[in-house]
Amino acid sequence: MTRFFLDTNILFKQRFVSELSRRCDACSHRICVSALVHMERVFQLRRQKGVDFDPAFVDSYIATHKIEIVAFDRDAADHVAKILGTEFPCDADWQLAKWLRCAQAVGQDRAPPASPRSPATLDWLIARHAAGDNIVIVSDDRGSEFPISVRRVGQEEALEIAALGEGETMIAIAMVNRKGGVGKTTLTLALADFLNAIHGFRILVVDMDPQSNASLTMLGEKRWVKCDQDCKTVADIFAEVQKNGSIPAGFGKALVISGIERVKGVSGTLSLIPCTPRLQQIEEELMEGDAAWRYVMGSPYFLLHAALSKDVFPSFDFVLIDCPPALGVATLNALTAANGYIMPTIADHVSTIGVSQLDGRIRDHSKGIRREIKRYGTIVNRFKSATILHRTILAEMRAKPEFQPVWDIIVPDTVKAEEAYAKHEEILTLRGRYGQESHIYFQALGQLAEEFIRRVS
Ligand SMILES: Nc1ncnc2c1ncn2[C@@H]1O[C@H](COP(=O)(O)OP(=O)(O)O)[C@@H](O)[C@H]1O
Ligand SMILES: [Mg+2]
Incomplete structure (x- = not known):
């Protein structure tokens, strides 16, 4: 662009x-x-x-x-x-x-x-x-x-x-890790804020996690509950298919909440398609029984793509899809709709176990849908540089193919990250949210956004 x-x-x-x-x-x-x-x-x-x-x-x-x-x-x-x-x-x-x-x-x-x-x-x-x-x-x-x-x-x-440049398009990225608590949501939101507020990109966040942390954070509880009640969530794409066997034209577009203001003084080019806990149940039902919709829509992994890829995504520079901690229907839908994925992780044993299987399953899925799903690499988050274990595991990750590329920026473990989360209802300056410019967290996220642009564009 x-x-x-x-x-x-x-x-x-x-x-x-x-x-x-x-x-x-x-x-x-x-x-x-x-x-x-x-x-x-x-x-x-x-x-x-x-x-x-x-x-x-x-x-x-x-x-x-x-x-x-x-x-x-x-x-x-x-x-x-x-x-x-x-x-x-x-x-x-x-x-x-x-x-x-x-x-x-x-x-x-x-x-x-x-x-x-x-x-x-x-x-x-x-x-x-x-x-x-x-x-x-x-x-x-x-x-x-x-x-x-x-x-x-x-x-x-x-x-x-x-x-x-005619014909250039946006890039959609799924944030994937089967482990919870590694920072998928935190990093999705921080990237959205920095890419939008500093670099001026038009960002869409798609929340695919039934826990709905990203939605709650971006909208506040009241607006989020209203979306859920009005059936204006990503889960309603699946519900619609379940009920009527197809996705009507314009359905995806109507789910986008645009003009979300999170950073003071930055006028609304941040958008969201929220999630709801209902997604969990809808997902399960969708995979059950002899569903008539399959004859029309085909694979259950193409539904997000069908609803959003043509109608919604092209209006943005980057689409960030926050996934649940599992490789279920929601995450596979995200991967089908995305150009590739990023894996946030903590440099500890629990968070890095099974990554080669995860990578293998994503490769299989990629073959299944006959389209490349690019591995954009691993972001190490919550890093404690004083901890020998973290340093050892980071070195191991750098040597293993399934983590490649391990991003240069290593995001430190800091209470500022949790504070940023906690202040979600307030509209703050970037520095108000992520620390003064000299703060390690602010600096790390600034570099993260720059590395994102370099690796993903
Ligand atoms: N760099 C960090 N330093 C300290 N805490 C962090 C950091 N990144 C995320 N966290 C905290 O870790 C917890 C889990 O993060 P979250 O983004 O919800 O993970 P996930 O989406 O992978 O489940 C949250 O409480 C968040 O505030
Ligand atoms: Mg999350």
Whole structure:
């Protein structure tokens, strides 16, 4: 996926933007502008056209062209500073002047942020670039505003690049381990948060675990119970097949809860299809007896795929499927619908037993459905570096084929992980949830998201 970052002036070249939008719509490319640039432009237009100029015009223009406005938040700026080992670009006066102009443009008289070095567009761009995200700045401006190695192109070239990517699609990953308590759910949520909030990817979490921890965490109890009562859960795909023998068009789409806000200041590109404890029973019933639906739908392992792969998944960059601790119907459905799987584990005996059988069964399933299920590797979680056992088992895992590749990032065992879980009802900044930037957990998850992009894309 390529992200086209439109410089201000380009945003208002309407013919170009329409054509670029059309080409981006045909694949998974995105167009974005920064809120900062956007507001400056509003300010300029307002000055040109007098006080009657309506900023809503710009908003509606951006909305109709499906352009994403990238908010600037401090997390991104700090992230850049870390990557570059510098605080670039942090010309305080420049930042302050820009900030004040923005505030003025929207007729607000707010105090500037505590540090005028407010995170700017460039910070965000560089962070993404450094993280391997594919960014192209579309700009006719030859000024020094884009000083480092981000790629800058003119309008013609942008259109060519956009056309090349047609047919690209999202990637769906199942988080699998037959053992519970290894961090499948915790890591699914953390990846969703970081990939969404820092890297701006559109993320769908599909909860396939009847324990429904991911659903409860993302929705809070009240909303989750409502979904269950309204039969708007992943289990209802299976229930529908059981009852009516097929899945009606649009059924999967209606299950998606979008615009979930978990990280402060990040506008809703996080979505969920929740689960319910009912899944357990429905699964069992589905496998029993002489079910008429089989004549229509075929294998019981294709139901999730049938409901979601075409209708729902393509609207996202990454789909993360949180699986139960078993290789039953739910997990096999997840594997059928996914491009591949990641295995989170703890580096202890109990969690790593039987992994070669698990791998073997997934290979068999892959043959059965005649499609590759990629092994994206093992994420070691809850690592206690002071424990000899953990270090020994980690070394063993690195030598065994069924764990390969073992990811470079090793996620430490820390109470912060449990605290993050416990604060699920609150909308916090990334740092509020996962620890200050210097915290080992925050750093580990930041690196985890980067490694995810590198290994999975
Ligand atoms: N890195 C970590 N450090 C400490 N505790 C963790 C860590 N990751 C997860 N946990 C805790 O482990 C427990 C099980 O995690 P969970 O994600 O529910 O596992 P699973 O989904 O594999 O069953 C949770 O209480 C969670 O807070
Ligand atoms: Mg879980």
